[in-house]
Amino acid sequence: MIPFLDLQAQYASIKEEADAAVLRVLASGQYVLGDEVAMFEREFAAYCGTKHAIALNSGTSALHLALLAAGIGPGDEVITVPFTFVATVSAICYIGARPIFVDVEPVTLTMDPGKLEAAITPNTKAIVPVHLYGQMADMDPIMEIADRYSIPVIEDACQAHGAEYDGMRAGSMGISGCFSFYPGKNLGACGEGGIVVTNDDAHMQAIRMLRDWGQDRRYHHAIKGFNYRMDGIQGAILRIKLRHLDAWTTARRNHAQHYGQLLANSSVVQIPKQVANRRHVYHIYAVRTPDRDSLQQVLQHEGIHTGLHYPIPVHLQKAHADLGHKVGGFPRSEAAAKTVLSLPLYPELKPWQVERVVEVVEQMAYVG
Incomplete structure (x- = not known):
């Protein structure tokens, strides 16, 4: 039998490191966020070539909060592709925005920049290209069109850990980039996980608050937020896996x-x-x-x-x-x-x- 994916083989290759990392978290008592998650955020931001990374509980949460941080809301339009996992579109719907689709290129099956401009209206507030199967969308023309219309680009990089476009890492070209650490991903947690990377200080601060009940400090809820925090064990395991x-x-x-x-x-x-x-x-x-x-x-x-x-x-x-x-x-x-x-x-x-x-x-x- 040849499996489609063999997570047991991957675990066996890092068993001693992973077991030690989990025990370290259990001993620390830092089960939600904590030092391991904070260190992983710094290490993953460096890996992507961005200033910031905000760890979350799933890639869907990453897309959701990246859209909110960009100021997208009810009545707005967000352009993406129909050939993607449903989470890309669900995150747009979560905030009351309307997904507007453009078709994909015939070879890469990523967003066709030649069809993008025709989909833009006065209500277009974001563009979400999907880096499909591990290859980035054609970002230069997408970014050129987005810049011309002053529309933020949020990269759905949930399948593209370490992918590059002209030497730029996935997640580093738009206002933010969103990753999933679902176990089967190239960098997968032992459970659920996600992250947003960004160079924008305001987006970073907004997403950090949104993931933790909208708090700017403990029990001071400045905005309506969510419980989207990453577990400490996942942060520790992802630190180990990132090295590999x-x-x-x-x-x-x-x-x-x-x-x-x-x-x-x-x-x-x-x-x-x-x-x-x-x-x-x-x-x-x-x-x-x-x-x-x-x-x-x-x-x-x-x-x-x-x-x-x-x-x-x-x-x-x-x-x-x-x-x-x-x-x-x-x-x-x-x-x-x-x-x-x-x-x-x-x-x-x-x-x-x-x-x-x-x-x-x-x-x-x-x-x-």
Whole structure:
């Protein structure tokens, strides 16, 4: 059996460090926020090349508070893409704003800058590009348009820890960047977690207050806030994992290159493409194939687990039917949803496992 993800193997590789970190927190009594979280914030900000990082309880909370700190509220419009995890859109809805979709580029499946300007109205108050599968969106033209209209950009970098665009780290180009530490992410907690990075002092202060009941000091609630604080144990574990992230990213990129070499001339699947000026960190290795469901069944039959990221674009989800979109509204996102299949990819994957996956994929060329 080849799993889609092997968190037990990752834990085994850092067991002594992780166990010691957890015991250190238990002994300290600092179970919510505390020194470990504060140190992780400083270390992750340095990793991203930003002044500040504010640790939270999830990536969804990061998106929610980044939007609030940017002054977005009821009646405002926020531009994003429909081909993303639903949290991107849910966070916009939490604050009473309206998600406005633009379709994705056909190759990277990230926001198409060529469609962005036409979506801007006087009510547009933020743009949220999604760095999908570990590759950043085309940020230069997005930032140029945003700057011309004085619209803040909030990066959804929940899948892009360490990804780069012209040498700039994910999260460092907009007014803020939002990350998830869900366990399966390239940098994953042992539970839930998230963070906002920013160079803006006012945004940092607002998010710190918002995550902790709106307090500017204990029991002084200056604004209405939330309980979005990170646990001390998660901060300690993430500090350990951050030290390994570059090595894990190198392993992911090597596995992706191996897949790419073996599948370069495949008649079954289209492989993901890394754009020249971007560093892809391969959170997901999503191939595309017109017979996706059959291929997934064949792989499953051979003991190879796969994933679907994402089989229904957000504009066609029942939960967001109130937005009024129909099939055909965003054809590239809809085509991607029908054809993407995520193959196993994680640092501990073995070369022979990559080769076995490709062997089974290529069997599809002879089926029927």
